[in-house]
Amino acid sequence: xxxxxxxxxxxxxxxxxxxxxxxxxxxxxxxxxxxxxxxxxxxxxxxxxxxxxxxxxxxxxxxxxxxxxxxxxxxxxxxxxxxxxxxxxxxxxxxxxxxxxxxxxxxxxxxxxxxxxxxxxxxxxxxxxxxxxxxxxxxxxxxxxxxxxxxxxxxxxxxxxxxxxxxxxxxxxxxxxxxxxxxxxxxxxxxxxxxxxxxxxxxxxxxxxxxxxxxxxxxxxxxxxxxxxxxxxxxxxxxxxxxxxxxxxxxxxxxxxxxxxxxxxxxxxxxxxxxxxxxxxxxxxxxxxxxxxxxxxxxxxxxxxxxxxxxxxxxxxxxxxxxxxxxxxxxxxxxxxxxxxxxxxxxxxxxxxxxxxxxxxxxxxxxxxxxxxxxxxxxxxxxxxxxxxxxxxxxxxxxxxxxxxxxxxxxxxxxxxxxxxxxxxxxxxxxxxxxxxxxxxxxxxxxxxxxxxxxxxxxxxxxxxxxxxxxxxxxxxxxxxxxxxxxxxxxxxxxxxxxxxxxxxxxxxxxxxxxxxxxxxxxxxxxxxxxxxxxxxxxxxxxxxxxxxxxxxxxxxxxxxxxxxxxxxxxxxxxxxxxxxxxxxxxxxxxxxxxxxxxxxxxxxxxxxxxxxxxxxxxxxxxxxxxxxxxxxxxxxxxxxxxxxx
Numbered sequence: 001x002x003x004x005x006x007x008x009x010x011x012x013x014x015x016x017x018x019x020x021x022x023x024x025x026x027x028x029x030x031x032x033x034x035x036x037x038x039x040x041x042x043x044x045x046x047x048x049x050x051x052x053x054x055x056x057x058x059x060x061x062x063x064x065x066x067x068x069x070x071x072x073x074x075x076x077x078x079x080x081x082x083x084x085x086x087x088x089x090x091x092x093x094x095x096x097x098x099x100x101x102x103x104x105x106x107x108x109x110x111x112x113x114x115x116x117x118x119x120x121x122x123x124x125x126x127x128x129x130x131x132x133x134x135x136x137x138x139x140x141x142x143x144x145x146x147x148x149x150x151x152x153x154x155x156x157x158x159x160x161x162x163x164x165x166x167x168x169x170x171x172x173x174x175x176x177x178x179x180x181x182x183x184x185x186x187x188x189x190x191x192x193x194x195x196x197x198x199x200x201x202x203x204x205x206x207x208x209x210x211x212x213x214x215x216x217x218x219x220x221x222x223x224x225x226x227x228x229x230x231x232x233x234x235x236x237x238x239x240x241x242x243x244x245x246x247x248x249x250x251x252x253x254x255x256x257x258x259x260x261x262x263x264x265x266x267x268x269x270x271x272x273x274x275x276x277x278x279x280x281x282x283x284x285x286x287x288x289x290x291x292x293x294x295x296x297x298x299x300x301x302x303x304x305x306x307x308x309x310x311x312x313x314x315x316x317x318x319x320x321x322x323x324x325x326x327x328x329x330x331x332x333x334x335x336x337x338x339x340x341x342x343x344x345x346x347x348x349x350x351x352x353x354x355x356x357x358x359x360x361x362x363x364x365x366x367x368x369x370x371x372x373x374x375x376x377x378x379x380x381x382x383x384x385x386x387x388x389x390x391x392x393x394x395x396x397x398x399x400x401x402x403x404x405x406x407x408x409x410x411x412x413x414x415x416x417x418x419x420x421x422x423x424x425x426x427x428x429x430x431x432x433x434x435x436x437x438x439x440x441x442x443x444x445x446x447x448x449x450x451x452x453x454x455x456x457x458x459x460x461x462x463x464x465x466x467x468x469x470x471x472x473x474x475x476x477x478x479x480x481x482x483x484x485x486x487x488x489x490x491x492x493x494x495x496x497x498x499x500x501x502x503x504x505x506x507x508x509x510x511x512x513x514x515x516x517x518x519x520x521x522x523x524x525x526x527x528x529x530x531x532x533x534x535x536x537x538x539x540x541x542x543x544x545x546x547x548x549x550x551x552x553x554x555x556x557x558x559x560x561x562x563x564x565x566x567x568x569x570x571x572x573x574x575x576x577x578x579x580x581x582x583x584x585x586x587x588x589x590x591x592x593x594x595x596x597x598x599x600x601x602x603x604x605x606x607x608x609x610x611x612x613x614x615x616x617x618x619x620x621x622x623x624x625x626x627x628x629x630x631x632x633x634x635x636x637x638x639x640x641x642x643x644x645x646x
Contacts, residue, residue: 025077025080025081026077029077029081031077031078031081031082035074035075035078036078036085036089038050038053038071038074038075039075039078039079039086039089040089050068050071050072050075051068051131053067053071054067054068054071072134117155117156117159118152118153118155118156119152120151120155121151121152121153121154121155121156122148122149122151122152122155123148123151124151124155125148125149125150125151125152125154125155125620125624126144126145126148126151128151130143130144139633141636142630142632142633142636143626143632144636145632145635145636146624146627146628146632149624150620150624151620154620187564187568188568188571188572188575188587189586189587189588191564191568191572192572192575192576192587192588193587193588195216195222195225195576196216196222196588198221198222198225199219199221199222203585203588203589206584206588207581207584207585207588210578210579210580210581210584211581212498212502213251213254213498213499213502213579214502214505215243215247215576215577215578215579216575216576216577216578216584217240217243217244217509217513217573217576217577218247218502218505218506218508218509219505219509220505220508220509220512222576223509223512223513226240226509226513226576227512227513227515229569229572229573229576230513230514232564232566232569234566234569234570235566235569235570235573236566236569236570236572236573237573239570239573239574239577240513240573240576240577241514243577244509244510244513244514245510245514247506247509247510248467248503248506248507248510250506251499251502251503251506251507252461252466252467252470252503252506252507254499254502254503255470255496255499255500255502255503256457256458256461258492258495258496258499259454259457259484259488259496260454260458262488262489262492262496263450263451263453263454263457263487263488264447264450264451264454265451265454280409280412280413284405284406284408284409284410285406285409285410287405288402288403288405288406289352289355289402289406291398291402292350292351292352292355292396292398292399292402293350293352294350295350295351296347296348296349296350297348297349297350297351297354297392297395297396298395300391300394300395301354301388301391301392301395301396302345302348302349304387304388304391305345305349305354305357305388306345307384308357308361308384308385308387308388309343309357310342311384312361312364312381312384314364314367314368314381315357315360315361315363315364316338316343318360318363318364319336319343319356319357319360320338320343322356322360323335323336333346333347334346334347335347335349335353351392351396351399354388354392354396355392355399355403357388358385358388358389358392361381361384361385361388362382362385364381364385365378365379365381365382365385366378368381369382408442408444411442411445412442412444412445412448413448414445415437415442415445415446415448415449415452416448416449416451416452416455417452418430418433418434418449418452419448419449419450419451419452419453419454419455419456419487420452420453420455420456421452421456422449422452422453422456422480422483422487423453423456423457423460423480423483427478427479427480427482427483428479430479430483431479431482431483431486433449434449434483434486434487435486437449438486449487450487453483453484453487457473467507470500470503470504470507471504471507473500474497474500474501474503474504476497484496485497575587
């Protein structure tokens with residue numbers, strides 16, 4: 001006999017009457033079904049079923065003591081021969097009695113405090129110890145204090161341990177539910193949840209996407225599934241076709257309107273604004289220079305002009321072209337002429353004409369700087385132009401103020417022109433130009449740049465490449481995206497970029513889903529609609545792949561493996577194309593089916609853990625009484641004698 005078997009035999013002997021009551025077990029002993037049932041009844045009846053049976057049989061003229069001893073010998077032999085089985089059956093009976101009493105002793109109205117658990121354990125342990133005792137009333141009463149004390153100690157400990165075990169089982173149930181995923185109360189919601197599970201987003205994030213203007217079907221992760229649903233045809237397919245056909249233009253327009261507003265537009269094309277800007281520049285210059293159209297410059301200024309034109313031949317051609325345009329004006333007196341390749345003044349210029357000569361010198365310097373190796377010559381010309389400016393400012397101070405006023409108007413137009421050309425040439429160069437505008441703090445010029453950029457955006461959104469232009473604007477790895485972000489007011493950047501992304505996703509979804517080709521992923525999604533359990537999953541399970549268990553769990557909770565109906569496909573399509581956050585939220589957060597299942601399982605766990613407690617408390621209380629009752633008996637006998645119990 002193993003040590004474990006020996007210990008269980010001793011424990012069983014102690015549980016019902018002690019070692020002295022052990023009957024000799026025949027070599028060929030085999031317990032009957034009735035003996036096993038009696039063992040269960042012992043646990044069920046708090047250890048009193050043997051006496052109940054003996055009493056009932058004594059009513060038929062059998063001797064009570066003889067029958068009782070026979071029953072106890074039979075139970076004792078079974079415990080000796082099969083200690084583990086006997087312990088399990090008697091504990092099972094104790095559990096069964098607790099389950100039967102659970103509706104009446106659930107304790108819902110009394111908190112399960114440690115004190116209450118101790119009192120309950122004391123009552124249960126004392127009763128079990130009394131009923132499993134032998135002899136007269138005094139002998140049985142002597143077992144009660146020990147049984148009650150044991151129950152009072154063991155019950156809180158056992159209850160806590162079992163409750164924690166139950167909590168662990170509940171955690172496993174929650175894990176299983178998470179493995180399967182959120183499962184709704186309808187097959188439509190189940191299918192939506194299967195699809196959105198691919199997005200790796202929380203329900204809150206998905207709903208926020210809808211609020212931002214996105215729709216589920218345009219997420220590229222769901223393209224294959226959406227294509228498969230569209231292939232089902234019917235009203236679902238028609239709805240998807242209509243939505244995907246119309247959405248790209250709608251989302252582009254929404255993005256364009258947002259950009260228009262952010263860049264200071266009024267919803268109208270910027271061509272007219274461009275023309276108005278040009279006219280405003282001319283009028284500003286004319287107003288600024290009006291007082292200087294008459295009179296003559298003094299000798300100092302005139303001398304600087306003559307020397308400058310002699311030193312810078314490059315300026316002569318542009319000046320001739322400039323003043324040649326005025327020869328048809330009857331009031332215009334020519335300023336100079338060309339003779340033998342030289343520019344000769346015919347009269348002294350007025351202050352405005354002197355300013356025109358100065359500008360031509362600046363332009364000549366800029367052209368030289370722009371050419372490779374022209375820096376040296378450009379520097380010399382720039383120095384000559386500076387001398388002319390100094391002479392003009394010193395002798396005609398009011399002209400300097402007029403120049404500043406005219407420059408502001410021209411700077412605004414130049415900024416508009418730079419914005420209009422923002423998406424041509426080098427993006428880095430345009431970024432530097434915009435940075436200079438912000439550094440200068442000229443808000444009018446910044447607004448002009450934004451207006452010019454809007455002009456370019458409006459033109460491109462009317463071209464055949466509008467979809468690719470929107471895509472490039474939303475691509476944060478491209479320079480035009482960086483330039484747009486810089487130009488936009490800070491508070492509008494995030495919103496604008498979202499709308500551009502949505503427009504890009506919308507166009508991409510149309511191409512991906514309405515394309516007639518069937519990818520392998522699309523074919524797989526066709527087989528996934530509804531509740532099919534593929535042969536591939538079963539093969540993976542046989543090969544020991546743990547992921548297959550999750551696939552099977554997901555399939556089991558689906559609606560009996562049936563195909564989706566046309567009406568269900570339509571409801572799925574409506575959710576996939578919906579712009580209503582509440583509709584989408586109700587589908588992706590519906591956990592009705594699994595929550596009900598989890599509630600049922602948790603109820604069973606609660607009942608089981610409560611019911612298992614007596615299977616621990618009662619046997620231990622009886623064993624303690626067997627061991628220590630003799631030590632308590634003198635004390636209990638004394639008390640009983642004092643109150644007159646013999």
